[in-house]
Structure formats: C-alpha cells, structure tokens
Amino acid sequence: MEEQDDYVHLARVAEEFWARKNYKSALACYTIARLAFVKIYPERPADTDLLGLKDGAARCFEHLSDLSDPTDFSKFSNLKECIKLDFEVLSEKEKFLDSTDEELLILRETLADNNTKLGNHEAALSLLRTNLKILECREYGLEHEWTLQTSYRVGVELSSLGEHQQALILLENTLFVMTTNDFPQEQQEMVREAIYGAQESTTKAVANEARKDAIPSNQYSSTTDLKPRTPSEHQKVILDALQPTSATSDETAMTPLLSEKKESSQRLVGGPFVATF
Structure with missing residues (x-):
C-alpha cells in the first residue's frame, strides 16, 4: 500500500511540475512513477493508471522536443521517446476500445504528426489512412471538417513518398468538397498549395524519366560521348549490339x-x- 501511495504521489507532483511548465521535472516524476507501478503490478500493462503515466511522460518528451533548438540532437531523441510511449498506449487501448473511438482517432493523429516531424512518412500515412477510413464511414461523413483535414494530410504524405498521382486525385477531390460546401478560403488555399506542389513534382518526375529514356542524337558523334556514363537498360543493349568483337573489328x-x-x-x-x- 505504501508503494502504491508512492506512485500516486509522484503522479500528482508530476502534474504540478507540468502546470508550471517544468517539463524536465515532470518527466522525471512520471518516469519514476511508471517504474514504481510496474514493480507493484507487473501483469497490468493496460491499467488506466499506467497508461495515464505513459501519456504524461510522452507529452513531456513532446514539449521538450518542441522547445529544443532544431540542430540539437536531443530534439529528435525526445520525439522518438514520445512516439514510443504513444505507440505503447495506442496498442493497449486498441485492445479494449472500439477502433472508431474518438480517443484512438486523436492518438493516431498525434502519432502521425510526430512521425512526420521525424520524416517517417510511411508510418504517418498508415495512421492517417486508418483514421480517414473510419471518419468517412462514421457519423462524421465525407463532408466533415475532420474528415477533409485528414484527407488533405493523407494527400500530403502520399506526395512526400513520391505518390504524386494518388496525392493529386485525393487532394483535388478534397478541394472540390471544400469548395462545394463553402469552407473558409484559408483552408481551401492550403489544399491548393498542396495540389500545386504535387503537380510540380509530377512534372519534374515525368521530365526526369524522359531524360533517362531519351538517347541524345549526338551520342555517337565522338568517342568522348561514350566515356563513363550509366546507360539505361535499352541503351545498354544498343551499345552492346554496336560493339564489335576484336576479330571483326580488325x-x-x-x-x-x-x-x-x-x-x-x-x-x-x-x-x-x-x-x-
């Protein structure tokens, strides 16, 4: 009972430090409280008290990351710890909460945000797609602001991963619904900017592919043209076909x-x- 009082007391102290924006001290208290809880109840990983302590520690890591200098390595290590704890909480809550529960939607969204900050776009995309599927089918519907905001973010993540065509389709549909339902201009403009970015990236990708596939007309005009270059597969076949054997050459x-x-x-x-x- 005394040990239980210890972790409860530490949790309260952590909340006091949090209220004063002393996130380092709050994190220390949450961490010690978590260790104390696990020592007392090692078989209760989904206990609401433990999940609450993990969530408190995650928010401390998140704030410490936000306050860090962009060049400070601790900024990213704090964010990684935050993601780790949030994922543990999500995994446990998904076992007893309905997948459509708003609490899970918010937690997935938070995890997606922080994964994006670290450049983990595939993880962010997976989380946001899960939310989008739920939001489109629930009472929110296709025209709800939360649904459209999530749709926009899925489009941005797709574009970040090079899936520009998929991103364009999704973003254009999102903008159409926003325009039809008179959403604020600033929200529409945000989607338009993402569309322009995806279009520009698509154009560049097509141009790059064309340059790779094209064989310059003066490729064989001199021997210098055949010096170190990395031909595409069909160019290699052409070069091999034009290359004579030593006997034939003589x-x-x-x-x-x-x-x-x-x-x-x-x-x-x-x-x-x-x-x-």
Missing part, C-alpha cells in the same frame, strides 16, 4: 584498305555498298 578495319579499288568499281556498277566510318 577485319573491318583492313577491308577498305585492301580492296579500295574493288569497292569503287562495285559502287559504279551498282554492287553492294560497304559503309566505312
């Missing part, structure tokens, strides 16, 4: 020298023409 090189007069006479009477270059 024979071809000698032929015009030994039979120049014969070739000239053949050309005059319409005989076979052997190109030499």
